[in-house]
Amino acid sequence: MSAMTTEPVRPAALLRIGELARRHNVSPDLLRVWERRYGLLSPERSAGGFRLYSSADDDRVGAMRRHLAQGYSAAVAARMVLDAPAAPPVADRDVALAEARAELGAALEAFLDVEAQGVIDRLLATFSVEVVLRDVVLPYVRSLGDRWEDGTLSVAQEHFASAVLRGRLLGLARGFDVGSGPRALLACPSDEHHDLGLLCFGIGLREHGWRITYLGADTPIDTLRDTAMRLDCAEREEPLRAVVREIAELSGTHRVALAGRGASVELAHGAGAGLLQDAPMAAAARVAAEAGRA
Amino acid sequence: MSAMTTEPVRPAALLRIGELARRHNVSPDLLRVWERRYGLLSPERSAGGFRLYSSADDDRVGAMRRHLAQGYSAAVAARMVLDAPAAPPVADRDVALAEARAELGAALEAFLDVEAQGVIDRLLATFSVEVVLRDVVLPYVRSLGDRWEDGTLSVAQEHFASAVLRGRLLGLARGFDVGSGPRALLACPSDEHHDLGLLCFGIGLREHGWRITYLGADTPIDTLRDTAMRLDCAEREEPLRAVVREIAELSGTHRVALAGRGASVELAHGAGAGLLQDAPMAAAARVAAEAGRA
DNA sequence: AAGAGTCTGTCCAAGTTTTGTTCACCAGTG
DNA sequence: CACTGGTGAACAAAACTTGGACAGACTCTT
Numbered sequence: 001m002s003a004m005t006t007e008p009v010r011p012a013a014l015l016r017i018g019e020l021a022r023r024h025n026v027s028p029d030l031l032r033v034w035e036r037r038y039g040l041l042s043p044e045r046s047a048g049g050f051r052l053y054s055s056a057d058d059d060r061v062g063a064m065r066r067h068l069a070q071g072y073s074a075a076v077a078a079r080m081v082l083d084a085p086a087a088p089p090v091a092d093r094d095v096a097l098a099e100a101r102a103e104l105g106a107a108l109e110a111f112l113d114v115e116a117q118g119v120i121d122r123l124l125a126t127f128s129v130e131v132v133l134r135d136v137v138l139p140y141v142r143s144l145g146d147r148w149e150d151g152t153l154s155v156a157q158e159h160f161a162s163a164v165l166r167g168r169l170l171g172l173a174r175g176f177d178v179g180s181g182p183r184a185l186l187a188c189p190s191d192e193h194h195d196l197g198l199l200c201f202g203i204g205l206r207e208h209g210w211r212i213t214y215l216g217a218d219t220p221i222d223t224l225r226d227t228a229m230r231l232d233c234a235e236r237e238e239p240l241r242a243v244v245r246e247i248a249e250l251s252g253t254h255r256v257a258l259a260g261r262g263a264s265v266e267l268a269h270g271a272g273a274g275l276l277q278d279a280p281m282a283a284a285a286r287v288a289a290e291a292g293r294a
Numbered sequence: 295m296s297a298m299t300t301e302p303v304r305p306a307a308l309l310r311i312g313e314l315a316r317r318h319n320v321s322p323d324l325l326r327v328w329e330r331r332y333g334l335l336s337p338e339r340s341a342g343g344f345r346l347y348s349s350a351d352d353d354r355v356g357a358m359r360r361h362l363a364q365g366y367s368a369a370v371a372a373r374m375v376l377d378a379p380a381a382p383p384v385a386d387r388d389v390a391l392a393e394a395r396a397e398l399g400a401a402l403e404a405f406l407d408v409e410a411q412g413v414i415d416r417l418l419a420t421f422s423v424e425v426v427l428r429d430v431v432l433p434y435v436r437s438l439g440d441r442w443e444d445g446t447l448s449v450a451q452e453h454f455a456s457a458v459l460r461g462r463l464l465g466l467a468r469g470f471d472v473g474s475g476p477r478a479l480l481a482c483p484s485d486e487h488h489d490l491g492l493l494c495f496g497i498g499l500r501e502h503g504w505r506i507t508y509l510g511a512d513t514p515i516d517t518l519r520d521t522a523m524r525l526d527c528a529e530r531e532e533p534l535r536a537v538v539r540e541i542a543e544l545s546g547t548h549r550v551a552l553a554g555r556g557a558s559v560e561l562a563h564g565a566g567a568g569l570l571q572d573a574p575m576a577a578a579a580r581v582a583a584e585a586g587r588a
Numbered sequence: 589a590a591g592a593g594t595c596t597g598t599c600c601a602a603g604t605t606t607t608g609t610t611c612a613c614c615a616g617t618g
Numbered sequence: 619c620a621c622t623g624g625t626g627a628a629c630a631a632a633a634c635t636t637g638g639a640c641a642g643a644c645t646c647t648t
Binding site: 046 | 469512
């Protein structure tokens, strides 16, 4: 598991009921009642009889809360949690991913940090990074954008969701420049602040052995040029419009590709740059394959 | 902070109980009781029977306190400390921190992701989150800003460093809304894109038991208001200027504080808001303490 | 549409455990 | 001598336990 917190080891991390309750924003009474009625939890006991919960119990409470947030009744939710270990040979992968997407959205839009992180943890434990990004994170990011334009989503919800996802993605970006593959310099142009797609693309390339230098949102074209020169990097990607002349210049010495909503065939052609029209993860795979062939 | 120039913390230096207690802001009685009940410490004795603590004991007390702050009960915390392998001692804390800061800067400015991550890993293994943020990350972020204005640093370097640090900080922000403490809603106002300081402040508050909802950079004032209403949150922070009227309005129903370079006494006063002028980590400690007293 | 039954989270009360502090009294240190 | 430390017992507050009662929201039946 790649994205652990700072806690080094915790085999014996036992929590008492108050702390577990606090961590999930739930009352201690409720935890006891879930134990009594549904057998959801089976904590050890201290010498004096206090409940001591393991991290497995902790996970179960998180799952329970997620299911409740989805609208399941407590009894059903508990049953689902308890049956879960038997279920992970998930009947249908696509269904599981779709459900996860919905859960992730529900959690993020209700500002439930812990639950959202739990969904991502579970996904990463079951599926590859590529699949998680391609089939859950990116679709959700796209829907974020759409619904933000609609006004269906508040700016705060969009910001919160972005912050949580950016944290996870940057966590996955550890070791971005390790290895000996070709190097990609990734940046969004000036005034472009939506960098999550680019970040996913970078992680995708990384999975194919590339080294990434990630500059992120709102990067002026000339600092990009300078950095491309300075690093021995051979590639770059970026989404937008009227820096065509500079891009054209740069594409003389480096391979440049445009991507994202602002990119078009004409724009790319005019700048002498490549165009990435496919989805980020697919584009990453393709680019890596092409570079390998060359 | 510790102007105890009497002794330069030689590894062989043995502390008596009063000094150890003072260093950790804990009563001597408590140290004795931790020793008797949990066997946490095993000090040597002076000829006359006084306890003499080694630096390993010193570390154990620090670890104990950290676990306690995380919500573990004393018995469990002690067991975790005793089960964990002892960390190798650090010769001189301040020197180590200064060196780490230099290393971190060098790595980031040379676009060396792995090295930078390694420095942070090492720091977090040795020091508490609060210390690392206060004495390494925040000073470096500040110098980033300064040198960016100077032109000493390229935009790319600044962007890269920000991205790496933001990733780590957001990683530390996991479980931001866990618990039952007061809730803080954190955001930078519109057009403010430097959120690292705010993020550190949030982590600091978190360490003191607050729940955080983090919206990040460039958040319009009205979405902030709506979200403050929607969550039961009682607090908020944010750095800037001509949304004074809206802030004034909001400060009627919620506690509001301004911070950062754009904040001034007049501005805060005009908006009926508080002002955080001290360093982020200190401000976090202070705010938490004040709220606790109230 | 009213009533009965169910589900679910909260509240209560009396008793126990855990944990930090206090106290009384004596001893070591400088 | 003034101050700090050692010991052990007692203490008080916080946290927890058990078992049951209970109110609000549903669902099902009549």
